[in-house]
Amino acid sequence: MLKIDEIDVYYGDLQALWGVSLAVKDGEMVALVGSNGAGKSTLLKTVSGLLRPRRGSISYQGIRIDQQDAHKIVEAGISMVPEGRRLFPDMSVLENLELGAYLPQARQAQQKTLRWIYDIFPILRERETQAARTLSGGEQQMLAIARALMSQPRILLLDEITLGLSPLIVDNIFEVIKQVNKLNHIAIFLVEQNVVLALELSDTAYIIENGRIIGQGEAKALLESQEVKDAYLGIAPASGETD
Amino acid sequence: MDILQFAIYGLINGALYGMVALGLSLAYGIMGYLNVAQGHLIILGAYGSYWLFRIWGVDPFLSIPILMIILFIIGIILYMAVYSWLLKFQVISRLKSSLLISFGLMLVFENMAILLWTADERAVTTFYSGKVADIFGLRLPYIGLGTIGLAIIVVVALHLFLTKTYFGKAIRATAQDWEASQLMGINVARTYLVSFALSILIAAPAAAVISMRVISPGIGVEWTNYGLVLVILAGVGNINSILPAGLFLGLIEAISVYLVGAPYTGMAGLVVFVLVLLFKPQGLFKGRAAL
Numbered sequence: 001m002l003k004i005d006e007i008d009v010y011y012g013d014l015q016a017l018w019g020v021s022l023a024v025k026d027g028e029m030v031a032l033v034g035s036n037g038a039g040k041s042t043l044l045k046t047v048s049g050l051l052r053p054r055r056g057s058i059s060y061q062g063i064r065i066d067q068q069d070a071h072k073i074v075e076a077g078i079s080m081v082p083e084g085r086r087l088f089p090d091m092s093v094l095e096n097l098e099l100g101a102y103l104p105q106a107r108q109a110q111q112k113t114l115r116w117i118y119d120i121f122p123i124l125r126e127r128e129t130q131a132a133r134t135l136s137g138g139e140q141q142m143l144a145i146a147r148a149l150m151s152q153p154r155i156l157l158l159d160e161i162t163l164g165l166s167p168l169i170v171d172n173i174f175e176v177i178k179q180v181n182k183l184n185h186i187a188i189f190l191v192e193q194n195v196v197l198a199l200e201l202s203d204t205a206y207i208i209e210n211g212r213i214i215g216q217g218e219a220k221a222l223l224e225s226q227e228v229k230d231a232y233l234g235i236a237p238a239s240g241e242t243d
Numbered sequence: 244m245d246i247l248q249f250a251i252y253g254l255i256n257g258a259l260y261g262m263v264a265l266g267l268s269l270a271y272g273i274m275g276y277l278n279v280a281q282g283h284l285i286i287l288g289a290y291g292s293y294w295l296f297r298i299w300g301v302d303p304f305l306s307i308p309i310l311m312i313i314l315f316i317i318g319i320i321l322y323m324a325v326y327s328w329l330l331k332f333q334v335i336s337r338l339k340s341s342l343l344i345s346f347g348l349m350l351v352f353e354n355m356a357i358l359l360w361t362a363d364e365r366a367v368t369t370f371y372s373g374k375v376a377d378i379f380g381l382r383l384p385y386i387g388l389g390t391i392g393l394a395i396i397v398v399v400a401l402h403l404f405l406t407k408t409y410f411g412k413a414i415r416a417t418a419q420d421w422e423a424s425q426l427m428g429i430n431v432a433r434t435y436l437v438s439f440a441l442s443i444l445i446a447a448p449a450a451a452v453i454s455m456r457v458i459s460p461g462i463g464v465e466w467t468n469y470g471l472v473l474v475i476l477a478g479v480g481n482i483n484s485i486l487p488a489g490l491f492l493g494l495i496e497a498i499s500v501y502l503v504g505a506p507y508t509g510m511a512g513l514v515v516f517v518l519v520l521l522f523k524p525q526g527l528f529k530g531r532a533a534l
Contacts, residue, residue, distance in 0.1 A: 079426070099424075102428045107409070
């Protein structure tokens with residue numbers, strides 16, 4: 001289980017998160033929703049080790065990880081799909097996937113993991129030798145997710161993966177995410193502006209506003225709550241903008 | 244026939260320029276460091292080759308592996324002592340700070356070399372120095388042939404290392420997006436350390452060749468100049484084009500010597516440099532950066 005306990009995170013002197021606590025149980029799908037600039041990406045960056053909390057703790061399977069380097073956190077089994085995909089643009093699809101399996105254990109299982117990846121994203125096999133920058137937006141997002149899965153994570157962190165994609169591709173990608181979660185028992189912690197979609201898919205959800213968690217509970221229940229309806233559903237587009 | 248002979252000398256020089264510039268291009272392409280002390284480090288390596296020859300009679304070509312180890316260690320020490328601190332900065336500050344730091348190092352190395360070995364010019368003279376192979380009336384110096392051979396070996400070996408090995412791929416990934424690289428489990432701090440040391444040790448063959456030409460404490464900056472010109476000609480970070488750019492520059496120089504005479508050798512290179520900066524600042528060679 002991933003446990004975040006009362007963390008404060010700063011960018012320089014600017015405080016971005018205020019006493020945030022949440023938990024992701026093994027095999028669970030958890031959503032963190034909130035508007036732009038609420039602190040969602042900051043939280044994911046902190047979990048993955050790109051930022052450090054000034055106060056509070058983050059632990060995974062009972063071990064503190066909040067002061068560890070990002071590459072150690074991948075080793076612990078937490079893998080992130082960063083906002084904006086952050087692929088290696090001049091490297092081939094296959095090279096991007098190989099880098100996902102950079103760590104020794106993942107490298108050993110690379111061929112097996114790769115076959116699984118090509119099963120769930122067949123288009124990537126076709127694009128294998130192309131440079132990542134030549135892929136379409138949807139394909140790039142698939143590659144970013146596939147690359148994160150190559151490290152054989154126990155938890156997958158997804159930062160705004162629907163941003164800028166067409167509804168059809170978003171459905172396609174979330175089919176795979178659900179499958180990965182249910183069949184492979186990889187816990188999913190996703191951060192979304194697309195509140196409806198995120199709440200429909202997840203087991204548990206948290207709502208973040210101005211760097212503070214202002215609501216939490218069963219995702220389906222939150223979807224029905226008047227508070228969420230008022231705050232988000234009026235303005236949230238049904239499923240992302242078009243490509 | 245005469246111009247062909249000049250062209251051969253130009254290609255030999257060009258191969259050496261290429262080997263000198265590789266390390267500069269690597270450090271800049273991977274980390275955003277502009278290490279203008281590179282030429283002086285090469286001269287230190289050349290002194291190493293000189294003394295290995297003088298004391299133990301080691302042939303300069305055979306001294307290359309030893310020089311690689313020495314330069315690798317110097318690279319590690321330099322990186323840990325002065326360059327690792329720059330990583331927390333944005334790329335543009337890394338460039339400026341590394342320029343200042345390496346300029347300081349340049350002065351230190353130069354004066355150190357004068358103190359240790361005096362300002363005299365020296366060179367290794369082997370039994371094959373000055374000997375040439377004669378093919379259809381063209382004179383091919385053995386050392387020159389060795390230089391071209393070394394340049395090809397170095398470029399191919401570097402290419403294979405960067406594209407076929409896991410660590411090489413990690414280096415390229417780090418050059419493209421160091422933050423995302425961390426998310427792959429890549430230890431970026433270590434990757435930078437090794438990359439910097441690599442950018443120094445890769446100059447070992449150039450150092451060995453230069454030791455057979457002429458070495459003095461003051462000529463480091465000339466080699467750095469050649470390196471910088473090539474980095475621009477090839478396109479910044481485009482290490483695959485460094486050797487072609489070197490050969491191109493060597494040829495231009497040779498042709499200018501043929502046409503207007505030897506005193507203007509250095510001029511020709513600088514004129515090309517300025518023209519490229521004016522009209523094609525992205526570099527002469529097509530294709531994207533290999534890093």
